[in-house]
Amino acid sequence: MNFKQYFIFNKEQRTGLAVLVGLIVIFQLLYFFVDFSTNKVVSKEDEQWLSMQTEIDSMKGIANEDSYKIYPYNPNFITDFKGYKLGMKIxxxxxxxxxxxxxxxxNSAKEFQEVTKISDSLLATMSPYFKFPDWVSNKKQYPKYDNSNFKDFSKKERIIVLDINQATKEDFxxxxxxxxxxxxRILKEKEKLGAYVNMDQMQDIWGLSPEVIAELNSHFKIxxxxxxxxxxxNNLPIKELTKFPYxxxxxxxxxxxxxxxNSGIKNIDDLTKIKGFPVEKIKIIALYLEF
Structure with missing residues (x-):
């Protein structure tokens, strides 16, 4: 590729390039050597006003520093800084x-003075801002009661234990x-069995927690x-045997x-030899059987 052709200019092009370069040089010189900033002329009145404004601002700062606005507060929680600002001594x-x-x-301005030993004059300036809790300011007077009218709940009432087979729904x-x-459920199960023979049978009632069973044991017995x-x-057919809940x-x-x-079932030991017999309840079940 011939690059020389890109650097060949005619007379007009050379003149334009010379003018462009000259303008760039002139603007660069102006930028570096000419000050374009505008100097505002301040009058004597403006100078006096500015000096006064500076003095006013400084006085405001001093006033804000010395002033301490007081809001209602609980004197029990005065800090070192707050006490100093209020005029208290160390x-x-x-x-x-x-x-x-x-x-x-x-709980009062008087108590505050007794504890801190502040002067009467300082107390007079501080106490209007004291704010104590409502329960201190508005103590309720409760009527006195004769203790003889109250039961001694520390002594448990004597529990009357009932026969669970005689208990009614109201008792339960x-x-x-x-x-x-x-x-x-308790009454229905008793009806099926004819009667309960052991309080452990309460464990078979669905919905009874160990805590409630313990309460039943303390109120009922067999x-x-x-x-x-x-x-x-030894003689009932299968259909009749299935009427027994166990x-x-x-x-x-x-x-x-x-x-x-085996020529019949003779005793409780024979029950343990029957396939699937609930051995864990065998002593209770045996009380319902006739051998």
């Missing part, structure tokens, strides 16, 4: 701080944690005179199979 502030370290409070709902639904209708385990169909079938193969 010893007076220290007395208040030492008093507060004992976890005590002043008095127990904390037992409502209508749970009391109905009476020694409880009569239970016995189940003839015997489901599968277990009733195993009972019939075992007794037919």
């Amino acid at each position: 010893a007076e502030i220290d007395r208040l701080l030492a008093f507060r370290k004992t976890n005590k409070y002043v 709902v008095k127990i904390y944690g037992i409502g209508d639904a749970i009391s109905d 009476s020694g005179s409880t009569v239970v209708k016995k189940i003839d385990i 015997f489901k169909y599968a277990l009733a079938k195993e009972i019939v199979t075992y007794r037919s193969m």
